Amino acid sequence: MTTLPPTEVDPEGFGEDFTSGPEETRRGLDRVPAALSERLDLTEVLSDVRRPSQAVVARVKDREARHGDPAVPLVMKWYHRAFAPDPEVRRVLSGDLGGHVVRVLEHGSADGHPYELLPSYGETTLAQYHARRPGALPAPLVRTVVAHLHEALCAAHEQDVVHRDVTPDNIVVRTQNEDRLDLVLVDFGAAVHTGADEDSPRRRDWKGKPLYLAPEASTHRQSVTPAADWWSVGMVVAELAAGRHPIDFRGDEEVLAEIATHDPELPLVTDPRLLMLCHGLLTRAPEHRWGADQVARWLAGDSPPVAPRTTGAAPEDLPPRSATEPFAFLGREVASTEELARRLDLQWRAADELLRSRRGRERLVAWLGQFAAGPGRSPEDTEELNALRGLLAQPPDPPTTLRLLNWMGPLLPASWHGVPLDTLGIAELERDAVRGDDRSRELVAALVRHRLLHLLSARPGGEGLDAVQRRWEHYRESWREATADLFVRGGPSDRRAAARSLNRTGDLDARLLRLAREPEGMSGLLLRRTAWDRRGGGAPPPWYRALRTDHENPLRLLAALLLSGLARQEADARREELRVAELERLFAQELDARSEFLRRLDRPPALGWALLGATMATAPWTFVIGLADLLGRADQREVVLAWMLALPAAAAVFALELWIAVYIGPHTYHPARSLAGLVIRTGERPARAARSRGRRSEAVGAAVLIALGALGLWAVARAPWVWPAGTVAALMVWTVRRWWEWRRHARDARGTRARRRSAPVAAPGPPVAPTRRNR
Structure with a gap:
């Protein structure tokens, strides 16, 4: 059941002061009447009764369960006796008029005033549903509204009941999904039973809301015919299809005069079929206006003829307007x-x-x-x-x-410089400001500088703008604090670009204004718009994830939206860096594999060079020791000691050289670090000196040969064991040195490769013109 108060009625005539009406005699307007309190439990008061013409509307539960499950709430309407609904209408509604017309389950009198018990169809009216979805509704959805209203009005008109107040506030959305609604027409408090035996329509007191009244129903004494309900349906359809009501005025006198003298303009209704329906229903002459038959044909896909548009004068008995200059x-x-x-x-x-x-x-x-x-x-x-x-x-x-x-x-809609500042208007203002529209940015700057939203909160559509103003100011003051951690550490790599994106005042204030207007809806929208697209590849930067995880702070979600472009750039750069690093790793792995393969192929030659070097180092021992033994110049104990040292010393030489050859490996072992290479290099120097021309070179070569000869004679004559002992000692020292140098070299090489792999990939810059030096 709708939660809005019933239609206000002016029984004394339109335009007069209402305070002279009947006295309020109902007691306890915020609770169940005393006569029903023993049976009905109050759940919620749905109306704010300020006049006797308004009914008390409350949601109740029936402990006696006369109308079904006692846990299912009902709606109670308690009228003032002077504004009781038509008894014939109540009789008709007590029957079954279909699923789209409210049904009266029970009626009677409580504390001297009439009441009704009705089913509770929901808490959302069509007006509230449209307000939550600003703009024009989709054509299929509007067609569903027309179909349900057509069924409801046909059922009522067949029983000679004219509703007289078909408005979005009196249409309840029972169930809803994305593409279909289930509607119920409620609030027949202004309805009348015309009677099938009358030749002319009755003329009744003025009732209804001016924005939806037909021209013939806007007079001081209304003409009550079913055609008036179809005009109201046309106004509802035009409002839903256009996104706003076709009449800009809100004052009762201006609205009634506009309807009586001008055809409604429908420039925002773009769907051809809906525009045809609006023209057919909003024909000012009731005899040419579409009715149930034409609407049924339209719903079936037919195109009934539409009467030409007219601009006739107002009816004679239109309420007189005050004469002003x-x-x-x-x-x-x-x-x-x-x-x-x-x-x-x-x-x-x-x-x-x-x-x-x-x-x-x-x-x-x-x-x-x-x-x-x-x-x-x-x-x-x-x-x-x-x-x-x-x-x-x-x-x-x-x-x-x-x-x-x-x-x-x-009563004009809340606007400034022609721009509406309702939910839809602020959304359009933000969109235009973000696109760079100068006028929109100037208007936002004026709203900031002069704090105009407080003054607009009293206008229709501006409800809550004073709270929006306070929330907006809080958001603007908290903006820097909400994004300050981005510039401490771990934030965007391009700090200047991030600062420019976060401090663009022209569109930032507009974004914050929309966020202040729709904090919950915008938070959900920002979450969806900042969701990371995994199809683009790469993971979001940590600072971007930190912004999005703070769901309680919409400012950080907005910052994430503003920085989403930078986050994507960083993710792409990181992905490219990882791609290059992976290529380098695979390349290094391939090189290592190839190097290891070549090392295995070249290991036998390397070991051969090691054996050759060890043989070249140990062969002179036999000659020297044997010569010493033959000549008899050396002491026999020295000779025996030399022969005893020769075998283990030879084994040590061969072992040291083979081990270092395996440790260093091919390619780098010989000739730079092998014993054979050392012997060859050592023999090359005196040979080169001997072959060179010049007395100085000859003198150097002769001196070297004399020194070696003297050393050999001394060893033969005195201590032949010096050769094996000295060779092993020298080789051990040199082997340790070779091991240390190769280890350091390998460590440095690994570090160089690791630095190359972890170095950031520089973004490609513009081509540099060649200079004389780099040419």
Whole structure:
């Protein structure tokens, strides 16, 4: 059941003061009537009753379970006896009119006033459903609305019941999904039973909401026919299909006059079939307006004929309008404050020129004086107008201008410079500002500088803008704090680009404004828009993940959105770096494998060189020791000692040389680090000196030969064991040195390869023109 209060009724005539109506005699408007309290338990009060014409609406549970499961709530409506619903309508609704018409389960009198018990169809009206989804609804969804309303109205009209108040507030969304709704038409408090035996339609007191009333129903005494309900359906369809109501006025007098004198303009209805339906239902002449048969044909895919559009005059008994002097603005005479406020807001440049001009302000102040003591104006309104007229002695600032527009058009939608500031309008403003639209950025800057949202919160569509203003200011103050950790450590690699992205004031304020308007919805949207696309490859940077994981702080989610481009660049660079490192690893692995293969192939030659070197080092021992033994010059004990040392010394030489050959390996062992290479290099030097021409070279070669000969003679004559002992000692020292140097060399080579693999990959820069040096 809808949670809104029932339709307000003016039994004394439209436009008069309502305070002269009947006295409120219901007691306890915030609880169940005393006569029903023993049976019904109050769950929730759904209405805010301020006038006797409004029904008390509450959700209750029936302990006696007369109408089903006692756990299932019902809706109770308790009327004032002076505004009781038509008894014939109640009788009809007690029957079964189908699934799209509310059913009266029980009715009676409680504490002297009538009540009804109705099923609870849900808590969401079509108006609330549309408000949560700003903009034009999809055509299939609107067609579902038309189909359900067609079924509901056909069932009611067949029983001679005219609803008289078909509006989005009185249509409950029972169930909903992405592409289909289940609707129920409720609130028949204004409905009448016309009777099938009458030749002419009844004329009743004025009821209903002006924005949805048919021209013939907008008179002081309404003409009640089913055609009026079909006009209301047309207005509902036009609002859903266009995303906004086709009539800009909100004052009752202006709305009724506009409907009575002009055909509704539908430039925002773009679907051809829906536009045809709107033209058929919004035909001002009731005899040419579409009804149940034409709508049924339209639903079946047919195209019934549509009457030509007309612009006839208002009915004779339209409520008289107050006579006021018009105000000339941009070549048009404006008689109402609401219309002038709308034009000043839309034509804001001309309005600025008017308010900057002293003559223009004086003319406006004089014209506003007509409304200082107008009917329906409270003392507070008069006091505000007098204050504004005093402020217009000087060119007003934006807050003063907005206060003036609020006074002149309090029922106009919340907007500034023609831009609506409801949920959809702020979303469009943010989109245009992000795209670089200068006008949108200027408007956002004005909202920041002058704090205008507080003043717009009292206008329709501006509910909650004062809280939005406070939230917006908090977001702007907390922005730097929310993103400060990005520039401490572990943040984006390109700090300058990140700072530019986070401090673009032109569109950042617009983004924060939308975030302040829709904190929950925008948080979900930001989570979806900042989700990392794994198809692009690479993992998100750690700082980006840290921003997204803080779901409780929408500012960090917004920062993640602003920095998503940099995060993707870093991820791509890291992925390229890893790709290059992997290629280098595979290349090094291939080189290692090939090197190991070649080492295995070259190991026998290396071992052969080791054996050759060891043989070349040990062969002279036999000659020297044998010569010493033959000549008898050396002591026999020295000779025996030499022969005893020869065998283990030879084994030691062969073992040391073979081990170092295996440890160092082929390619690098011989000739630079092998014993054979050392012997060859040592023999090359005196040979080279001997072969060279010149007395100095010959002298050096002769000296070397004499020294070697003297050493050999000394060893033969004195100590032949010196040769094996000295060779082993020298080879051991040199082997240790070779092992240490090769180990250090291998360690340095591994470090060089690791540094090359871990070095960051430089981004390719622009080609450099060759200079003389690099040419």
